[in-house]
Amino acid sequence: MSPAGSGASDPTPWSEAEFEARLRRVGEERYHHRHPFNRRMHEGTLTREEIRSWVRNRYYYQTRIPIKDGLILAKSSDPAFRRTWMRRIQDHDGAKPGEGGLELWLSLGEAVGLDREAVADASGVLPGVRAACDDYVAFVESHDLLESVASSLTELFAPNLMQGRIAAFEAHYPWVETSGLDYFRSRVRQASDDSTHGLAFVLANARTRSDQERCVAALERKCEILWRLLDAVEEAHAPPRISRHAQLRENVGETMVVLPERAVEVNESGREILALCDGKRSSAQIAAAVARRHPEASGVEADVHDFLDRMTALGVIVRGSGA
Amino acid sequence: MSAPRPYNLVAELTYRCPLRCAYCSNPLDYREVRDGLDAEAWGRVLHQAADLGVVHVGLTGGEPTLHPGLEAIVAAAREVGIYAHLVTAGTTLDAEGLAALKRAGLRSVQLSLQDSVASSGDEIAGVPAFDAKLRFARQVRSEGLALVLNFVVHRRNIARVKPMIELAWRLDAERIEIANVQYHGWAERNRAALLPSEEQVRHAAEVVSGARSIRRRPEVVFVLADYLADRPKPCMGGWGRRTLVVAPDGVVLPCHEARSLPGLEFWSADERPLAECWSDAPGMNAYRGEAWMRDPCRTCPERGRDFGGCRCQAFRLTGEAAEADPACALAPGHARVRDARGAADLPAPELVLRGGDPRASRER
Numbered sequence A: 001m002s003p004a005g006s007g008a009s010d011p012t013p014w015s016e017a018e019f020e021a022r023l024r025r026v027g028e029e030r031y032h033h034r035h036p037f038n039r040r041m042h043e044g045t046l047t048r049e050e051i052r053s054w055v056r057n058r059y060y061y062q063t064r065i066p067i068k069d070g071l072i073l074a075k076s077s078d079p080a081f082r083r084t085w086m087r088r089i090q091d092h093d094g095a096k097p098g099e100g101g102l103e104l105w106l107s108l109g110e111a112v113g114l115d116r117e118a119v120a121d122a123s124g125v126l127p128g129v130r131a132a133c134d135d136y137v138a139f140v141e142s143h144d145l146l147e148s149v150a151s152s153l154t155e156l157f158a159p160n161l162m163q164g165r166i167a168a169f170e171a172h173y174p175w176v177e178t179s180g181l182d183y184f185r186s187r188v189r190q191a192s193d194d195s196t197h198g199l200a201f202v203l204a205n206a207r208t209r210s211d212q213e214r215c216v217a218a219l220e221r222k223c224e225i226l227w228r229l230l231d232a233v234e235e236a237h238a239p240p241r242i243s244r245h246a247q248l249r250e251n252v253g254e255t256m257v258v259l260p261e262r263a264v265e266v267n268e269s270g271r272e273i274l275a276l277c278d279g280k281r282s283s284a285q286i287a288a289a290v291a292r293r294h295p296e297a298s299g300v301e302a303d304v305h306d307f308l309d310r311m312t313a314l315g316v317i318v319r320g321s322g323a
Numbered sequence B: 001m002s003a004p005r006p007y008n009l010v011a012e013l014t015y016r017c018p019l020r021c022a023y024c025s026n027p028l029d030y031r032e033v034r035d036g037l038d039a040e041a042w043g044r045v046l047h048q049a050a051d052l053g054v055v056h057v058g059l060t061g062g063e064p065t066l067h068p069g070l071e072a073i074v075a076a077a078r079e080v081g082i083y084a085h086l087v088t089a090g091t092t093l094d095a096e097g098l099a100a101l102k103r104a105g106l107r108s109v110q111l112s113l114q115d116s117v118a119s120s121g122d123e124i125a126g127v128p129a130f131d132a133k134l135r136f137a138r139q140v141r142s143e144g145l146a147l148v149l150n151f152v153v154h155r156r157n158i159a160r161v162k163p164m165i166e167l168a169w170r171l172d173a174e175r176i177e178i179a180n181v182q183y184h185g186w187a188e189r190n191r192a193a194l195l196p197s198e199e200q201v202r203h204a205a206e207v208v209s210g211a212r213s214i215r216r217r218p219e220v221v222f223v224l225a226d227y228l229a230d231r232p233k234p235c236m237g238g239w240g241r242r243t244l245v246v247a248p249d250g251v252v253l254p255c256h257e258a259r260s261l262p263g264l265e266f267w268s269a270d271e272r273p274l275a276e277c278w279s280d281a282p283g284m285n286a287y288r289g290e291a292w293m294r295d296p297c298r299t300c301p302e303r304g305r306d307f308g309g310c311r312c313q314a315f316r317l318t319g320e321a322a323e324a325d326p327a328c329a330l331a332p333g334h335a336r337v338r339d340a341r342g343a344a345d346l347p348a349p350e351l352v353l354r355g356g357d358p359r360a361s362r363e364r
Helices: A016-030 A036-043 A048-073 A079-093 A101-111 A116-120 A127-142 A145-172 A178-205 A209-236 A268-276 A283-293 A300-314 B039-052 B070-079 B095-104 B118-125 B130-142 B158-170 B185-189 B198-214 B274-279 B282-286 B311-318 B334-345
Strands: A240-242 A247-251 A254-259 A262-266 A317-319 B008-012 B056-060 B083-088 B108-113 B146-153 B175-180 B219-223 B243-246
Touching (some): A036 A048, A036 A145, A048 A101, A048 A116, A101 A178, A127 A209, A283 A300, B070 B083, B070 B095, B095 B130, B108 B130, B130 B146, B243 B274, B311 B334
Parallel strands (some): B083 B108
Antiparallel strands (some): A240 A317
């Protein structure tokens, strides 16, 4: 890490407006509102399973935030800064049990149909999600106050995203009880207050060009972490394909999938679905394709997702780079 | 009666084995069963099995890699479109041997592990094998073959189900079986030394369901011993119904232990067509369907699910193979199973290892 001093070769600092614009550009270009998974969330094309997986995995990120903020607190010797920053920890942890952002996220978990305890103990978190979140804490641990605060500036972009998200959930996922969305509602105001404070601190304390560049880099790094989180969730729901360990046998009037120590009989509709599992089509596309072929039937898409889910549990279907 | 279609062939290539597991399910007199089928004869069996509808073969034993014709047998399975699955102790095959089987068409390997740690695993196996097994597991994965890990659990190791599952995760298993010892063969002789307490089993079941909630895949299969359930298992999916077993000498059986029942006549696939051995041998039809059932099975609403349980167990515990499986709480002989459970709280006697096998060296 380059020291914060101003060397003779340090180019002229950006004006405050220019510096702020550069920080905001990072958000426009790299914040996870552009991630395909987030776009699908807001377009309303995520499956229930994908929504649940995201809520469950993202909770681990939520639990890292107060830890990260505690680390930042410990880097400051300014009581005024600490007093303001402390609010973030209270926002997440609440003033007493049963309150705060973590609690609201658990309510979101319940609203999407997850078991509260299973979300809270974070046991089902995908390894890629865990690694990304732990990297964030490690980044803050190993960088100075200025860069740590700059890495938090993704909050600048959160209020817009939250408002879009509330609208998207209400429009596209009516099965999620609206009270479950209180976390997003609370973040609209909190993130706005927080980022005002964080941005003012960064603008005032990044005095040299290299300070400013370190701040931009820290914010880029943070965006990358959020992006990786969604990558991992998306990968877990990547286009299904038949496992290399499965052998498909089609005889007259019968389709069977043979696996180590198991044979699964599949009916005609199952055969039709498996034929579409080419590693290119997403679950949603497969479900839509099957539904189009059977306009007379109802509930086809849900049936397709159930079938894919069962086949995944059996190991007939895999996603991503696995077996 | 018209015989149902079998899906699975259990091909017991040989009863020879370098291990001496105290819970081996091979017959106590396994030395009496000669290796009667060469690769060509097994090839014929596989062709005929495919015609019967078989889609999967478990190549097992004993230690099937000790059969000199294994590679050709795997190739024969591939030729007729049968999924070839090897069940091995993993101590006999080097990387080159495994690669050759892969080239011949092998799809998957089941490796038995005796524990999550070498010391007690080797104690139950009777020989130092644990480290070689881990090396073998990694070779299986680097060949791109599916790896099924089978942990056999009993009162001495059932407390370590969690590290067993974690080990299987590290080894990238496709399927994990936590199998309580079934009390047949040598295990029956060692029952008092092996049977876990109900408390131990309950704890293990909790660990398994915890692991399932952390990772959905690989699947963790928890096989409860008959002795510990209130209902019998659907032994072999029903007598002569889904699975056909061919013993090392070619005799076709509904399960590997069925020839221990007195008075049953089974036929050899070396002497008659497989279809005849499967559908017409008197022994195969002795307990097929429901006509043989007595009370309470005869009228039991669950008879279509568990098929009356295990005939061999019924014979061993009651002296009558047609009796209800005493593992069932509704069976007249159930008290014997309850008594055996009680013994799990007593100090364990010494283990009797499977008799050492002078023939168990590799012939290649």
